[in-house]
Structure formats: structure tokens, C-alpha cells
Amino acid sequence: MRILVAYGSKMGGTEGLAEMLGADLSDLGHVVEVKSGSDVSSVSDFDAVVVGGALYYFISWHKDAKTLIKRHLEELRTKPVWVFSSGPLDDSALEKDIPPIKSVQRLIERVGARGHVTFGGRLEDESGGLPVGDWRNAEHVRRWAEEIDRNLTSVGS
Numbered sequence: 001m002r003i004l005v006a007y008g009s010k011m012g013g014t015e016g017l018a019e020m021l022g023a024d025l026s027d028l029g030h031v032v033e034v035k036s037g038s039d040v041s042s043v044s045d046f047d048a049v050v051v052g053g054a055l056y057y058f059i060s061w062h063k064d065a066k067t068l069i070k071r072h073l074e075e076l077r078t079k080p081v082w083v084f085s086s087g088p089l090d091d092s093a094l095e096k097d098i099p100p101i102k103s104v105q106r107l108i109e110r111v112g113a114r115g116h117v118t119f120g121g122r123l124e125d126e127s128g129g130l131p132v133g134d135w136r137n138a139e140h141v142r143r144w145a146e147e148i149d150r151n152l153t154s155v156g157s
Contacts, residue, residue: 008062
């Protein structure tokens with residue numbers, strides 16, 4: 001299957017997660033294109049779409065991810081879609097399922113997404129008094145890629 005993995009990322013952490021996910025889905029036999037949400041002009045060439053956005057203080061999601069879903073809403077409703085968020089600056093995303101923030105949940109419902117996951121984030125800039133580090137976990141991403149693959153192959157779409 002041809003899968004688009006699109007992302008909204010300000011500092012590169014979510015972009016890195018999208019790249020990891022794309023590589024894992026490719027390893028599972030899919031043809032994957034990873035692109036910034038702002039660079040996606042059409043989703044028509046893809047059989048499935050994954051949209052990821054960076055979370056900011058658990059109150060907002062990256063505008064490129066939101067805009068992509070809103071711009072292509074009607075067509076996305078006809079395809080298998082998954083959504084991910086990136087953000088916690090600790091191990092909480094590995095310890096428990098973190099539900100989407102309300103605005104993302106509304107987009108998930110509008111598009112009929114098949115699933116959502118929150119991955120740990122990354123912060124390299126010490127400004128703002130937030131913890132600096134990388135909480136992205138490749139095995140967590142791999143497990144989700146396998147879940148997407150199982151879903152796509154079990155229903156044939």
C-alpha cells in the first residue's frame with residue numbers, strides 16, 4: 001500500500017518520529033512518503049494516511065497537521081487514517097496511553113481516524129525552563145507501525 005506520513009513539527013522532534021514511522025512501515029512492505037504537512041497538496045495518490053503533530057503544553061497541536069486534515073477532510077474520510085501526537089517531555093507516553101487533546105479528538109472524529117497514539121517528545125533548546133532531552137522511543141513507534149500494518153492487511157484497506 002502507498003502510505004503518506006505527514007507531520008507538523010517546529011523543532012524537528014515530530015519530523016523525526018514521522019521518519020521513524022515511515023521507515024518501519026517501509027520495512028513492513030509499504031511504499032511510504034514522509035512529508036511536512038505544509039508540503040502536502042493532495043492525498044489522492046495514497047491508500048492510507050498518517051498525520052502527526054507536535055503538542056504544545058498539552059493545549060495545542062501543530063498548525064500544519066491541523067490544516068492538512070481540515071484541507072483534505074472529505075478525501076481523508078474515504079481512506080484509512082491514523083493520527084499521532086508528540087510532546088511529553090518525560091516517560092509518560094511509554095507508561096500509559098495518553099489520549100489526544102480535545103481539538104485533536106474532534107479532528108479524529110471528523111476524519112474517522114482508526115487510531116491515535118501519543119509519543120514522547122524531544123527538546124534540545126534550554127529556553128523556557130522545560131526539561132531538555134529526547135523521550136522518543138523507537139520500539140514504541142515500531143509497535144504502532146505494526147498495529148497499522150495489521151489493520152491494513154486484515155481488512156484489505
